[in-house]
Amino acid sequence: MSGRRQHIAPDKGVWPGIPVYVVAGCVFTPRRRKGMLLVREDTRQNVSIVDAFGVTNQHLGCEDTPKDVRCGDTSRDIGCGDTPKNTKDTPQNPIVDNGVGQNIRYLGWRVATVLLLTLAFPPTLFAQDLETLGDQKLFAYNGSLSATQTFYHAEGMPSRRDPYFWQLNANLNLTFLGIINVPLSATLSQQNKSFAQPQPFNRFGISPTYKGLTVHLGHRTINFSDYTLAGNLFFGAGVEYKPENNPVRVSAMYGRFAKPVAKFSQFGQVYAEPTYRRIGFGTKVGFELEKQRAAVMFFRAYDDPNSIDVVDSSFVVTPEENLVVGLEGGFKFFDRFSLEGEYAYSLFTRDRRIPELFTNDYSFINNLGGLYKPNGSSAFTNALKSRLTYQGDGFQANLSYRRVDPGYTTHGSSFLNNDLEDITAGLSLPLFNNRVTLSTSSGLQHNNLDNQNSAQVNRYVFSSSASISATEKLNINLNVSNYSTSTQQLLLQTDILSDTLEFFQVTRSAMASVNYQTGKETNTGSLFVSGNLQDATDNQGNGSLFKSGNAGYSFKIGEYWSTNTSFTINQSEAAGISNLTLGPVFGVNRSFMDNKVRSSLSLSLLNSYLNKSRNSHIDNVRWSVNWTAGKRHTVSLNTFYLLKNSYEEAAKATQEWRGTLNYAFRI
Numbered sequence: 001m002s003g004r005r006q007h008i009a010p011d012k013g014v015w016p017g018i019p020v021y022v023v024a025g026c027v028f029t030p031r032r033r034k035g036m037l038l039v040r041e042d043t044r045q046n047v048s049i050v051d052a053f054g055v056t057n058q059h060l061g062c063e064d065t066p067k068d069v070r071c072g073d074t075s076r077d078i079g080c081g082d083t084p085k086n087t088k089d090t091p092q093n094p095i096v097d098n099g100v101g102q103n104i105r106y107l108g109w110r111v112a113t114v115l116l117l118t119l120a121f122p123p124t125l126f127a128q129d130l131e132t133l134g135d136q137k138l139f140a141y142n143g144s145l146s147a148t149q150t151f152y153h154a155e156g157m158p159s160r161r162d163p164y165f166w167q168l169n170a171n172l173n174l175t176f177l178g179i180i181n182v183p184l185s186a187t188l189s190q191q192n193k194s195f196a197q198p199q200p201f202n203r204f205g206i207s208p209t210y211k212g213l214t215v216h217l218g219h220r221t222i223n224f225s226d227y228t229l230a231g232n233l234f235f236g237a238g239v240e241y242k243p244e245n246n247p248v249r250v251s252a253m254y255g256r257f258a259k260p261v262a263k264f265s266q267f268g269q270v271y272a273e274p275t276y277r278r279i280g281f282g283t284k285v286g287f288e289l290e291k292q293r294a295a296v297m298f299f300r301a302y303d304d305p306n307s308i309d310v311v312d313s314s315f316v317v318t319p320e321e322n323l324v325v326g327l328e329g330g331f332k333f334f335d336r337f338s339l340e341g342e343y344a345y346s347l348f349t350r351d352r353r354i355p356e357l358f359t360n361d362y363s364f365i366n367n368l369g370g371l372y373k374p375n376g377s378s379a380f381t382n383a384l385k386s387r388l389t390y391q392g393d394g395f396q397a398n399l400s401y402r403r404v405d406p407g408y409t410t411h412g413s414s415f416l417n418n419d420l421e422d423i424t425a426g427l428s429l430p431l432f433n434n435r436v437t438l439s440t441s442s443g444l445q446h447n448n449l450d451n452q453n454s455a456q457v458n459r460y461v462f463s464s465s466a467s468i469s470a471t472e473k474l475n476i477n478l479n480v481s482n483y484s485t486s487t488q489q490l491l492l493q494t495d496i497l498s499d500t501l502e503f504f505q506v507t508r509s510a511m512a513s514v515n516y517q518t519g520k521e522t523n524t525g526s527l528f529v530s531g532n533l534q535d536a537t538d539n540q541g542n543g544s545l546f547k548s549g550n551a552g553y554s555f556k557i558g559e560y561w562s563t564n565t566s567f568t569i570n571q572s573e574a575a576g577i578s579n580l581t582l583g584p585v586f587g588v589n590r591s592f593m594d595n596k597v598r599s600s601l602s603l604s605l606l607n608s609y610l611n612k613s614r615n616s617h618i619d620n621v622r623w624s625v626n627w628t629a630g631k632r633h634t635v636s637l638n639t640f641y642l643l644k645n646s647y648e649e650a651a652k653a654t655q656e657w658r659g660t661l662n663y664a665f666r667i
Contacts, residue, residue: 143172143184146664156654166190172667174208182208203233212243222253224284227344227383227404228297228326229412232257234280247287249295254281257411260307274317277307280411286328294329297344300371301411305353318351322411323372341386348409350377381405381418395429400443406450419447424461440464460484473517483507509534525555528566544574552585560591568606580609599625619643634664 150165167189174182186204205218216238236255258278286295303319330340354375385402406419424443448456463481513530537543552566569582583606
């Protein structure tokens with residue numbers, strides 16, 4: 001689509017400073033009415049107003065003529081925009097049908113056209129002082145290349161990884177005139193050659209930036225919100241526009257979220273389940289001011305049913321479809337309060353191969369054209385979260401609420417909890433001239449929001465922590481938490497009788513750590529002690545107890561030597577079984593050649609006891625060396641050796657060795 005500026009005397013409703021555009025013969029000017037953005041379409045003969053709720057003039061073309069529209073060289077009414085001279089063979093867009101879907105499409109194109117043109121050519125785009133460009137380098141670059149090789153060997157036990165593995169990584173950042181940044185990254189490994197999965201191990205991408213505009217190409221991530229597009233990796237293209245002197249914020253993307261993968265197996269073991277090719281696209285448009293922000297979001301993803309062969313009957317895999325729309329915003333008021341929240345509505349189809357289903361309860365869903373077509377496997381769910389914060393003089397209090405419907409799903413997030421409703425409150429309070437900081441939070445949560453489950457789980461959470469700077473050398477940290485869970489399960493229900501089973505569990509934990517600094521100047525040390533206690537009980541008489549402790553001392557001798565020693569203990573008790581592991585840990589570090597070569601060695605000698613009887617001895621040795629050659633080259637070697645001797649009958653010793661060699665070149 002092409003556009004040019006044309007000076008037209010603005011009327012009372014036109015924003016000052018906003019240019020007027022002529023696109024394919026149609027004039028567009030933004031307008032304002034009671035705080036809402038309007039689009040004025042003026043062809044000198046026909047004026048139509050499009051607001052946030054609908055279209056006052058149903059025909060959204062340019063100047064309406066009896067037979068055709070002279071917006072470019074075309075012989076039929078095809079709307080405004082760049083069109084080929086011959087349109088007889090132009091296929092009808094299958095995504096948008098006639099009716100409401102078509103109006104939505106035209107409305108979206110018109111609003112997007114005005115917004116993008118206004119953003120693309122703001123009055124201050126080229127307002128930068130050109131004299132400063134003389135102080136910038138025309139072209140600069142930096143980055144790194146690295147190659148990693150890993151070797152592995154095991155005896156007396158099954159191997160837990162391949163005997164050899166290699167990987168190459170590259171990162172490069174290009175800068176032009178100090179204002180255009182082009183970062184590139186790539187990863188290559190042997191893993192992708194022998195393992196099929198929806199997301200590749202080998203990845204590459206580029207994200208050039210000019211002022212507030214960033215373009216993403218390749219394997220990239222973009223985040224809209226927690227309940228729409230939440231940073232899932234895709235292969236495609238995206239754009240983010242966040243100018244410094246403009247409140248407008250725009251993000252958009254299109255790409256592949258999953259590769260088509262048939263069942264992959266080797267030697268009878270399945271390594272990957274079948275996956276359809278998944279394509280997704282979305283956009284987020286909003287504004288961000290000092291005290292207010294708001295945005296609308298749209299995200300759609302769908303699986304291609306023809307991307308893989310017929311799925312093995314042993315797998316229940318169906319091609320899915322998802323459409324999510326969302327709103328988010330926040331504002332500050334009364335100088336101390338701030339309120340923020342997000343709402344998302346998800347239309348999710350489990351199997352898009354099922355014929356379309358027309359529903360009376362959600363009639364608008366059947367009028368979205370090709371954006372979404374519901375069927376018998378479709379579900380429509382909501383997600384909502386909000387947070388109210390009060391910033392006082394030296395303290396902060398907050399109140400949060402969250403509700404996610406059962407079955408809420410978005411293809412823009414890898415993992416998302418649903419079927420929950422919770423409310424939490426928190427307080428952070430510094431005391432004694434910030435030497436002591438107290439923080440506490442508590443909340444309630446429950447599931448079974450639609451009362452369709454036979455059991456309902458209720459949770460109560462409480463935690464409190466304290467950070468104490470007693471002196472310049474002594475620091476103390478304390479933490480206490482309590483998690484209570486109750487489950488009510490319906491066993492029997494009739495017209496006159498109801499019987500339920502209630503299960504109650506409490507988990508308590510406490511942690512304390514003390515650190516004391518010793519020594520002066522180059523000979524410094526640190527004495528540390530920490531402990532952790534956690535127990536869980538229920539009303540059925542079950543319980544578990546976990547205890548751990550660690551105490552030690554680290555000391556630095558001069559510029560090149562440092563040592564550390566500690567003693568660790570871990571004990572767990574559950575179901576009448578007691579496990580205890582304890583032993584010392586020693587370490588030494590040494591630098592050579594003016595710190596160009598750094599080496600470290602550590603040794604741990606642990607004994608394991610089962611029900612107070614010694615059952616194994618574990619020796620663990622780690623050695624690493626790092627050499628920095630000049631300003632560009634770095635070579636590192638890391639080795640790990642484990643020897644486990646078991647004292648049980650017919651048991652034999654097991655050994656593991658792993659070595660990693662890495663070379664990095666700084667560009």
